[in-house]
Each structure stands twice: as structure tokens, then as C-alpha cells.
Amino acid sequence: MMLKAVILIAGPQKGTRFRPLSLDVPKPLFPVAGLPMVQHHIEALASLPDLREILLLGYFPAQQLQQFVADMMATYKIRIRYLQEYQALGTAGGIYHFRDQISSGNPDAFFVLNGDVCGDFPLQEMLDFHTNLTTPSLITIMGTEATRQQSTMYGCIVEAKDTHQVLHYVEKPSTFVSNLINCGVYICSPDIFKRVGEIFNSRQDFYSDDSEGNESIQLEQDILMPIAGTGQAYVYTTDSVDPSAVLGPNVSVGKNAVIGAGVRIRESIILGNTTIQEHSCVLYTVVGWNSTVGAWSRLEGTPCDPNPNKPFAKMDNVPLFNNEGKLNPSITILGCNVSVPSEVIVLNSIVLPYKDLPRSYKNEIIL
Incomplete structure (x- = not known):
């Protein structure tokens, strides 16, 4: 051609x-x-x-x-x-x-x-x-x-x-x-x-x-x-983002992603071929390729950015675990091909690829 x-x-x-x-x-x-x-x-x-x-x-x-x-x-x-x-x-x-x-x-x-x-x-x-x-x-x-x-x-x-x-x-x-x-x-x-x-x-x-x-x-x-x-x-x-969805600030949506009605996304990265179903909320989260987030679910992490209003603010290299062996609050990350069911909350957690989550999680690493 x-x-x-x-x-x-x-x-x-x-x-x-x-x-x-x-x-x-x-x-x-x-x-x-x-x-x-x-x-x-x-x-x-x-x-x-x-x-x-x-x-x-x-x-x-x-x-x-x-x-x-x-x-x-x-x-x-x-x-x-x-x-x-x-x-x-x-x-x-x-x-x-x-x-x-x-x-x-x-x-x-x-x-x-x-x-x-x-x-x-x-x-x-x-x-x-x-x-x-x-x-x-x-x-x-x-x-x-x-x-x-x-x-x-x-x-x-x-x-x-x-x-x-x-x-x-x-x-x-x-x-x-x-x-x-x-x-x-x-x-x-x-x-x-x-x-x-x-x-x-x-x-x-x-x-x-x-x-x-x-x-x-x-x-x-x-x-x-x-x-x-x-x-x-x-x-x-082109990529389907429902007109009723609210995106931003600081949101990146990858190619062929589908964002449903009433979805709220802020301070997050949605990678390609991902589906965020209706009325879900995604905050301070990275959603991996080919993942699905069910309706009315909530993915939320904890922001770790430096305070721009403080002089000499800088990004701290916070370890993954604290002195008690517990996971430090941080952004939520979903690996590729992760399925989150409807009406589930995933808070401050890291999910490895190819996982079908059966329930809500908080401050966990899902292997």
C-alpha cells in the first residue's frame, strides 16, 4: 500500500x-x-x-x-x-x-x-x-x-x-x-x-x-x-472514555483503554487495553495492561509526593516495609491482567500480574 x-x-x-x-x-x-x-x-x-x-x-x-x-x-x-x-x-x-x-x-x-x-x-x-x-x-x-x-x-x-x-x-x-x-x-x-x-x-x-x-x-x-x-x-x-467520567488532575490513559460511565480517576496511570467499569474510583494508582476493574470498586493509594509548599522539599526513598515488617502506605499498583470484581476496595496494596481478586485488600502484597 x-x-x-x-x-x-x-x-x-x-x-x-x-x-x-x-x-x-x-x-x-x-x-x-x-x-x-x-x-x-x-x-x-x-x-x-x-x-x-x-x-x-x-x-x-x-x-x-x-x-x-x-x-x-x-x-x-x-x-x-x-x-x-x-x-x-x-x-x-x-x-x-x-x-x-x-x-x-x-x-x-x-x-x-x-x-x-x-x-x-x-x-x-x-x-x-x-x-x-x-x-x-x-x-x-x-x-x-x-x-x-x-x-x-x-x-x-x-x-x-x-x-x-x-x-x-x-x-x-x-x-x-x-x-x-x-x-x-x-x-x-x-x-x-x-x-x-x-x-x-x-x-x-x-x-x-x-x-x-x-x-x-x-x-x-x-x-x-x-x-x-x-x-x-x-x-x-478512538479510545472509549464515557462523557460522564471525570479524569484529572494528573491522569494518563493508555491506548485502547475503556473508561465507563461515572468513573472518577485522579493522580493515576491507566495502561493500555484496560477496562474501568462504571462508577469506579481510582486514586493514586497504577493499573497494569489488560486489567479489569469492576463496577463500583475503589482503588486507592497514599500519595508520597513531597510537599511543594515546603522549602527544600525532596522525594524520600521510603522502604517498602516499616520496622515492624508491615507494608508502608504507598500508591496502589496492579500488575498486568489483574481482575478486580465489582464493589471491592483495594487500598495501599501491590497486586502481582494475572490475579483474580476475590475480595477487598488493605496494606497487602497479593502474590
Whole structure:
């Protein structure tokens, strides 16, 4: 399989919320977690073994991105080019305008990523989903869940749960439609150019008396909304965190983890392929890979961080056992493949891998 990728980075009149900083630095180059924002996209894309080229599309002056593109090519050893639009063409209009550049080499599919999206990009998993569809997809959307209140600020997706086909799509609805929202990451078949071309030609006919025409075509409103329910669009749903779950502060959730309704997690690490069932509470705990925590259970450890309000505070190397041979209170740790039943409390304990806990535990090491 041969792949390409397009990153949409818009242009200088956008990013007004970042002013005055954005007067000197293009929004895509704003530092996030120590790297320019769009470098996170490039890093994720460069890890795909079949990706041959990354194209940045926008209407920033080329000289503003020239050094960045050169640095990225040297860092990731992949071909990267910046294609400058002559005006704002929209999320689909720019793709159509540079269709020959995207199609050169006959890629089997191409990614499209909005440049202002931040997060962990599970691109390989999304690609596997796209290629394994029984019905060829014109476009696959990456989706995630939001709260009912948040959802109206994004594109909302109604999917068929069994097939993941997009049945209905509304961009920023005025009323609630769905908790499943558009992440701004897509995989497109090259056949999508035909669909965009039809819209472009109809726009030209409609605006034939207008010397400037209307070449701005939006992927969300002009493409996704009309093809929803036709079997040509599918949604790949990322790690499942129920909108009613409350996470943070200081929480890390691994890939393919499932967080149920009403769950509360803080000061904890949830590793990959773990299931935290509804209304569980996880505090100061590390939950190992492939583990399951039953409904209404509580995992809690004792924080051992130094007090930042005390001068010269430092982390103490506290021994595992005290002078009486008892386990010192510390964070709770579950090894991999641990099963915690419903309505159980595990407090200040360490659980070795592959254990099915039959009851509650306090200040114990479960061998």
C-alpha cells in the first residue's frame, strides 16, 4: 500500500485568539509540549511504514515555513512539501486545487489532518480499520466522545453501531445530535476528488455571473453531510472514555483503554487495553495492561509526593516495609491482567500480574 498525507494549516488571518503572539509566529508553529504544534502531526505520520509524502496546505507566505519544512525533512527522513493556496479555499477546496500533487504516484489512500488538532494520533489503528472495511469507504472519520454540552461545538456524527457507517452528520448543531464528534482526522480514497469536483463545478455554474466565483469548499458541510447515510462514510472511534467520567488532575490513559460511565480517576496511570467499569474510583494508582476493574470498586493509594509548599522539599526513598515488617502506605499498583470484581476496595496494596481478586485488600502484597 502507498499512502500520502495532507495537513491543513490555514493562513495568517486565522488564529486571532493567539494574538499578539501569532503576529510573529504562524499558529501551526506554536510550541505544544516542547514542539511546534504541527510537528506532532508529522511525527505521528512519519511512523507509518507505507507513507511516502506529507503535504502542508495553507496560505501562509512560503518563507515563513521554509526552514521548518527543511528541519522536519532532516529529522524524519521523509519527503515534506508546503503547497501555498492563492486564497482561502476551504478544507476540501485546497485538497481539490492540489489534487494532481496529492494523486501523483497513485496513492491507495491519503490522510487529511486539521493542523490545529492536538492529541495522540492512533493512525495505524485507523488505517487498519479503513482497509478492513467490507464495503469500500470514500472517507473514514476519526471520532471521539464528548459531553452533551461540548458536542454542539463540533461536527456531530450518528453512526450505525454494528457497522460504524455514518448515518447522519451535522456541523456544530444548534441542538444536541450525538456525543460522537469529529476529531478532524480523515482517511480519504482518491475517488473523493470526483465528489469534490462535482461540487466545484456546480459552484462555478451557480456563480457564473460573479467574476471571483466561490471556490471555498468545506469537507465537513459540503462532503460529509451529503454522503452521510449513503454507505460511503465510516467512523473510527478512538479510545472509549464515557462523557460522564471525570479524569484529572494528573491522569494518563493508555491506548485502547475503556473508561465507563461515572468513573472518577485522579493522580493515576491507566495502561493500555484496560477496562474501568462504571462508577469506579481510582486514586493514586497504577493499573497494569489488560486489567479489569469492576463496577463500583475503589482503588486507592497514599500519595508520597513531597510537599511543594515546603522549602527544600525532596522525594524520600521510603522502604517498602516499616520496622515492624508491615507494608508502608504507598500508591496502589496492579500488575498486568489483574481482575478486580465489582464493589471491592483495594487500598495501599501491590497486586502481582494475572490475579483474580476475590475480595477487598488493605496494606497487602497479593502474590
